[in-house]
Structure formats: C-alpha cells, structure tokens
Amino acid sequence: MKAVEYVEKIKSGELSAVETTKAVIKEIKKLNDYNYFNTISESLALELAERADKNPKGRLAGLPVSLKDDLCIKGVETTCSSNILKGYKPTFNASVVEKLINEGAVIIGKTNQDTFGFGSFNVNTDYKIPKNPLDTTRVTGGSSGGAAGFTALTKFPHVAIGESTGGSIAAPCSFCGVTGMTPTYGLVSRYGLIDYANSLDKIGPIAKNVEDLELVLDVIKGNDKKDSTSLNEDLKNDNKVKKIGLIKETLNVDPKIKDLVLKKLNETGIKYDIVSLPTITKSSLSSYYIIAMAEASTNLAKYCGMRYGQEEKVNLPFNEYFSNIRTKNFNKEIKRRIILGTFTRMAGYRDAFYLKAMKVRTLVIEEYKKTFKKYDLLVSPTMPIIAPKFSEVNKLKPKDHYMMDIMTVGPNLAGIPHISLNAGTYNKMPVGIMFMGDYLNEKKLFNIGNGLQDN
Numbered sequence: 035m036k037a038v039e040y041v042e043k044i045k046s047g048e049l050s051a052v053e054t055t056k057a058v059i060k061e062i063k064k065l066n067d068y069n070y071f072n073t074i075s076e077s078l079a080l081e082l083a084e085r086a087d088k089n090p091k092g093r094l095a096g097l098p099v100s101l102k103d104d105l106c107i108k109g110v111e112t113t114c115s116s117n118i119l120k121g122y123k124p125t126f127n128a129s130v131v132e133k134l135i136n137e138g139a140v141i142i143g144k145t146n147q148d149t150f151g152f153g154s155f156n157v158n159t160d161y162k163i164p165k166n167p168l169d170t171t172r173v174t175g176g177s178s179g180g181a182a183g184f185t186a187l188t189k190f191p192h193v194a195i196g197e198s199t200g201g202s203i204a205a206p207c208s209f210c211g212v213t214g215m216t217p218t219y220g221l222v223s224r225y226g227l228i229d230y231a232n233s234l235d236k237i238g239p240i241a242k243n244v245e246d247l248e249l250v251l252d253v254i255k256g257n258d259k260k261d262s263t264s265l266n267e268d269l270k271n272d273n274k275v276k277k278i279g280l281i282k283e284t285l286n287v288d289p290k291i292k293d294l295v296l297k298k299l300n301e302t303g304i305k306y307d308i309v310s311l312p313t314i315t316k317s318s319l320s321s322y323y324i325i326a327m328a329e330a331s332t333n334l335a336k337y338c339g340m341r342y343g344q345e346e347k348v349n350l351p352f353n354e355y356f357s358n359i360r361t362k363n364f365n366k367e368i369k370r371r372i373i374l375g376t377f378t379r380m381a382g383y384r385d386a387f388y389l390k391a392m393k394v395r396t397l398v399i400e401e402y403k404k405t406f407k408k409y410d411l412l413v414s415p416t417m418p419i420i421a422p423k424f425s426e427v428n429k430l431k432p433k434d435h436y437m438m439d440i441m442t443v444g445p446n447l448a449g450i451p452h453i454s455l456n457a458g459t460y461n462k463m464p465v466g467i468m469f470m471g472d473y474l475n476e477k478k479l480f481n482i483g484n485g486l487q488d489n
C-alpha cells in the first residue's frame with residue numbers, strides 16, 4: 035500500500051497507527067539477521083502512533099519512517115554506525131525529524147550505514163553488515179544500506195530517510211531495487227545531520243514508489259534558519275520533459291546493464307540524444323574524493339573521547355588521551371580518510387590537490403549548466419554493476435571501492451537532483467537507472483519516475 039493511501043486510511047479510522055507500528059516493529063525484529071537497524075525507537079514510535087490515532091491530522095499521519103543513523107533524534111542513540119559514537123544520545127531533533135513528527139510520522143528507528151557515510155557497499159560499518167534483501171550473499175550497497183534494504187523487504191507502508199554525499203541514496207536503491215531521490219543541495223535542511231562533507235551532504239527519501247518520495251520530500255524540504263546553506267527557493271513548477279541526454283561515457287558498462295537502461299529509457303517515449311560529458315565523467319571522481327575527504331577529516335576532529343560518545347578516564351596528557359581513544363575506536367576506512375583528507379589540505383599540497391579539485395568542481399558544474407540548456411534531464415545507469423557478493427567485495431582495494439561511484443559522484447559534486455529507479459533485473463538482481471535534472475527540477479524527475487515505475 036502506498037503511503038498516501040495508508041495515511042487516508044489512518045485518517046478515516048479504517049487502520050490504526052498503533053497496530054501498524056506494533057506490526058512493523060515485530061517485522062524489524064523478525065528481519066534481525068539482515069542487520070538493517072542499529073536502533074529501534076520502540077517507545078518513541080508507540081508514543082507517536084498513539085498521537086496519530088488520537089489526532090490523525092498530518093500529511094504523514096501514522097506513517098512508519100526510518101532514519102539513517104546519521105540523523106539526530108532527541109534521546110535516541112545516534113552513532114553513524116561508528117564505535118566512537120556508541121552511547122551518544124542527542125539532546126535535540128534534526129530539523130528533518132521535527133518536520134516529520136509535526137506531520138504525524140512515526141519514527142521507528144535508525145538504519146545501518148557505512149560508518150559516517152564512508153563507503154558504497156555498507157561493508158564499512160562498525161555494526162553487523164547488512165545483507166541484500168534479494169540475495170543474502172550480496173551487499174545492500176551504501177552508504178544508506180539499511181534504509182534501502184528494509185524499504186525493499188518491508189510489507190508495510192514505510193519511507194526511509196537516507197543521506198547522500200557522493201551517491202549514498204542512489205547506490206543502495208539500485209542494488210536493492212527501490213527508488214530514491216537525492217534532492218538539490220540545500221533544499222532539505224542539514225541541521226541535525228552528522229556531517230560527512232558539509233558542501234556535499236543531502237538528505238533525501240527512499241521508498242518503494244515515486245509518489246511516496248514526493249510526499250515525504252514535500253514535508254522535509256524548505257528553508258531553515260538553523261542551516262546557513264539551506265536554500266530560500268522552492269522547486270520549479272515546470273515538470274515537462276521534452277528532451278533527454280543519455281551520457282555516452284556511462285554506457286561503457288556490462289552490456290546487460292546497458293540494455294536494461296536503454297529499454298527503460300525507450301519506455302518513456304521521450305526523444306533523447308547521446309551526449310558526451312568529458313569533464314564530468316573523467317574528473318568528477320578524483321575531485322569528489324579529494325573534497326569529500328578533506329571535509330571529512332576536519333569533521334572527524336571533534337571525536338576525541340569528550341563530549342560525544344565514547345569516553346574514558348583522562349589519566350594521560352590530552353594529546354595522548356585523544357590519540358588512544360581515536361586509535362581504538364576509528365576503523366580502517368575512517369583512518370584512511372583522515373590521513374588522505376589531511377594530506378590534501380596541508381600547506382604545500384593544498385594548491386596541488388584541494389584547490390585544484392575545487393576548480394575541477396566548478397568545471398563540472400559548468401558542463402552540467404551548459405548541457406541543461408539543451409536537455410531537460412540527463413540519464414545513465416545508477417551503478418556500473420549489480421550488487422556484488424561479499425566474497426567479491428573482500429577482494430577489492432580501496433580505490434576499487436571508490437571507482438564504483440563513477441556514475442553518482444558527478445550529480446553529487448554539482449549538487450543537482452537525481453532519482454534512481456528500478457530498470458529491471460539481471461541475474462535476478464536489480465539494475466538501477468538514474469535521471470538527473472538541473473537545480474530545483476525535482477518535479478521533472480518525479481514526473482518521469484511516475485511514468486516508469488513498475489515496482
């Protein structure tokens with residue numbers, strides 16, 4: 035059942051939010067072996083469900099919503115799937131959480147992710163690794179893996195809130211066969227989101243169908259004084275798609291993936307050209323990883339065994355205390371990113387790496403701008419592969435992990451909205467198709483998605 039239909043039934047009294055919530059929580063526990071949830075916020079969920087039954091007014095009245103573990107909920111453990119933040123209970127709600135609760139949503143818990151968002155497969159978590167809903171020997175994709183996996187498996191109306199820095203909404207959607215919207219940078223307030231990379235992070239919904247995405251994005255978007263990068267503009271009203279550009283360089287993938295993407299694109303019945311975007315496809319990946327790691331390394335400085343999460347008795351000089359606790363609680367990927375990120379912004383290397391990456395980012399944005407003068411939307415596969423097996427991922431080097439983001443880093447670097455939809459299956463595993471639009475053109479993406487969805 036779609037969220038819109040479910041909310042209507044809550045409003046008419048045909049369904050009870052408390053009953054649904056109890057059933058969803060039972061289901062989460064039953065699916066425990068998939069490792070989708072880090073925390074179930076059971077008492078909060080029941081309290082919100084009771085409230086929704088008594089006064090079913092909001093646009094999301096009684097709707098179960100899960101949150102990626104990098105979004106703060108007052109009094110609910112929030113860890114970004116990291117050891118260092120174990121035990122951290124925020125004293126406030128993220129703006130997104132406030133908005134959801136104000137519209138009657140039932141917050142059911144926190145979903146598993148790559149630690150701090152660092153990864154594409156959700157194997158870099160300090161919790162148990164989530165498993166693909168369609169084949170438990172395969173990954174969910176990341177970093178919002180728990181969100182996409184649970185969305186695919188749940189039998190109940192549900193929307194997950196994910197977050198993308200370089201593709202973390204689109205990638206797991208593609209691997210799990212669900213749909214996700216990464217909105218324009220700044221459309222959704224980041225207040226209360228634990229930052230990975232501030233200039234790149236975007237919060238967005240993941241669902242089984244496009245209408246649910248639309249409904250929830252409409253609730254969580256909007257200017258917020260608490261986030262200085264929050265936009266003061268609304269979505270463009272024009273939703274007409276007359277011409278699409280298919281990105282030539284992204285077709286160099288497994289022919290089966292390419293065929294499914296082309297077949298889905300043809301279903302739109304909309305004219306398209308094959309366009310070459312050399313700067314975006316060649317340089318986004320290196321620019322993205324330099325900028326993302328530079329920002330991440332500064333954001334991680336605050337985790338020092340004081341204030342947040344893990345703490346020990348301070349019986350050493352501060353520097354040693356900080357080093358010890360960070361050495362103990364940061365996993366390999368976090369350490370890698372701190373070292374690389376710090377290196378690229380150090381005096382002497384800044385010009386060669388960080389500043390150069392920023393210049394490339396501008397060129398990427400300009401190439402998109404030029405292309406959107408001619409095309410309403412761009413399209414590509416979401417991921418170059420289907421969800422790999424754990425045994426395959428274990429053989430990959432860090433650089434191979436980073437290369438997996440080849441399709442998704444471009445739109446994320448530019449901050450343009452993109453939607454991933456299911457294009458069909460290959461080897462029984464889902465394949466994603468990704469449409470990208472110019473700034474604030476989410477309505478065009480919803481429009482194309484509504485016409486295409488069949489899952």
Ligand code: GLN
Pocket residue numbers: 150151152153154176177197198199200201202203230326439
């Ligand atoms: N895979 C990318 C990274 O590791 C993107 C992750 C994300 O969007 N949070 O940086």
